[in-house]
Amino acid sequence: MIVTLKINGEERSVSAAGWESLLNVLHDDLGLPGSKAACEQGECGSCSVILGDTLVCSCLVMVGSCEGADVTTVEGIADGDDLHPVQQAMYESAGVQCGFCTPGFVVAAKHLFDHNPTPSAIDITEALSGNICRCTGYGAILRGLVSLADDGERE
């Protein structure tokens, strides 16, 4: 089938079997490899995208169910060369090591801050508990995002 999606603000059509995962279509067919396949069971969050206004694991979404949907992937978070504040915060706090989980964290953190610009540390922890990181132990990611939330408080 031909599926038309609005990805990062741009309309894209792709020929795919309707049962294929949104992740595979993004990664292998649409030239958007930022979303990562790490468990393909919805456990690790490495493939997180925002579908409409909902944070989803794109490995668990059939592309055939996405006709006409708005999809935000990690490639659509920065504004050109300007990093999104969650990206800048994770960069400066050394919240990136191997980076394979990073796209999922960026997308999930953006979704959180879009809905709550001043989350507490435990709010951040809970909101990102669907994203597994094996390198950092989460501390640096938390420090970066807590400091971003503190900046939000001050504004």
Next chain:
Amino acid sequence: MTTTSYRVAGRVGESVLRPDGIPKLTGNFAYISDLVADRMLWGATRRSPHAHARITKLDVAPALAMAGVVAVITQEDVPGNPRFGQVEQDQPVLCDGIARYWGEPVSVVAADDPETARLAAAAIVVEWEPLEPLSDPEVAVETDGKVIRQIRIERGDLSASGTVVVEGTYATATQDQAPLGPEAGLAIPDGSGGVDLYATTQWVHVDHSQIVDCLDVTPDQVRCHPAGIGGAFGAREDISLHIHLCLLAGITGRPVKMVYNRTESFVGHVKRHPSRMEYRHESDENGKLVKVSARVLLDGGAYAHTSEAVVANAAFFVVGPYNCANVEVDAIVVRTNNPPTGAMRGFGVVQTCFAHESQMDKLASAIGIGPLDIRRINALEAGDPLATTGQIIEGSLPTSRVLDALESIPMPEFETTDDPRLLPGGTGRTTEPSSVKRGVGYGLSLKNLAFSEAFDDFAEARVLLTTAGVEVHTAAMEVGQGLVTVCQQIARTVLGIEKVAVVFDDTSKIGSAGSTSASRQTQMTGGAVHAAAAQLLQKILDDHDGDELRDDGVYLTGQLVATIADICTDGPIEQWVQFSHPPTEEVDSKGQGNPHAGFAVAAHRAVVEVDVDLGLVRVVRIDTAQDVGRVLNPDAAIGQIEGGIMQGVGLAVMEEVVVDAGVIKNPTFTDYLLPTFLDAPSIEARFIEEPDHWGPFGAKGIGEPPTISSTPAVVAAIRDAIGKDLTRVPVRPQDIVGL
């Protein structure tokens, strides 16, 4: 006139940000699983459904007959050595008629797309005669040909005895490294019989030699390229899909890509050895160790991999960072039909550290002193002999300072809360706050740095000055740990030039950097970069009669005497260095000698809260002090410490590859539990900086110690909370409530 001091940004000691950070945050960093090539085929693997079985029929014709299938190969298609292995070449490239572990590759397929490749792999006809799997390592000890290596250590007077005796039997389960990026590779044929390989690895040169041997080609025909990789932790130290991809690319004449799914990843890489350990500690009435005896049994799984070195580490660090004059050890690693095991962060020391720390606590409690007291009384320091091999500790080893620093970190308050997110049961809202008990426990560890036992351990680096800046060339694997940043910092600091690019060269362009393992790359590749940069600087200063190099050229007493363009008139100036650490020795028949190049000590204090009714644990906090030699990048070092601790916490309370008669029962992220953000304790770390006798700026490797003693600290804290004698990790709910 005012003078400003000259300073290059991003030097050693600063928290320099990663050069690959922004591409990773924007989704633009190329991992191997993202690579594509023109006319690329996809590979898939057919695996054994049995832990031990004989093939009675193998027919690839149905797969070959499928539309879109280009090649199907079996062991008969391997042109060179049919077996590989980085220590002992004992594993067939593809099943040799007998499958020796569950998931062993039998055949690989190349097809036009991944779905066709997977269907074709499934269409291969394989009939099996199941054989009894050897799944008990104790039985393997008594079976001919199953002992991979046995180490006997006898030091001091083995008839010595103490007045206080504690004994214990301990066990650790199989742990998976679970790097977020599964195994992936892309092999591209060069049209003249050779191949370029981009595959998940920790050491391109050791892959290269095995591939060349199995393909029966000349070394220059295979080029292994460092490429983007999603973590490692030991999982990539051994070959997985490398030879398969090179064979398929050679046979089809087309690029072939393969990416394991998570379940394949669980069976496709070696894991941490499960262990069984019997210990006896004897001390005087004050707790000073008189004698330690131990028997350590590791399950190596079907093939040797790095088991010989893992069991050596388990044996040599059986006592930990403690003085003891009389030591007797038998350490054995055996072959079974269980999942293959090999390298994982901590490499043999994780297992024995859990046992020796459990014993030290038991001893302290028998004598009636505190856990820090028993460790201080026996602390091994620089200049002391290692309890097992008798090797005198050269360089720094600030064990007492590490313990003092840990103790100085304030203890967190025990705050009662009704927020389920802060209770052991989490948002399952299962825990009654009144059922929660707090406990505190300690762990202290000693780890060797870099390769031991007379291994020819070296790293090559090439440093160039060009008109565009400095280039550092290495074949070392950056797997996420931050070597790329450290190499830049070292080159900047030595040369005084800010613009430094790190170029990861393939095996045809530069010699080996050794493995990204054993906490070694900062010291080894960092050491090579340091030496090459220092020699390059001297050459440039000598040639231009200067006393300082800056971004714009050579200076003499503050005056510019030659510009960078002048220096590079005839092209880039370069220096190539092969760096080795101080030589090490093999041990004698009683395990005595000097097998190690260096050591690091680390201490952990865990605070846990336990739901004593339901057996649930929340690790509230871990504090640590670590002997790091010299910190090159504080934020990156903290990242290693926090990430390493989380893998230690995982082994303590949740991570276990469940194996039944050789079959992995939980090879997915749904069933193999990994610590999430909500499982992460808050961590406070103190660096103890006493420069070591080798390594750039006195730096020590820092990657492994956090994983080693965090596990026993957490278990000790659970024991403190519930008063039970927990002897295996991970600690499960049933171990806590006593079902």
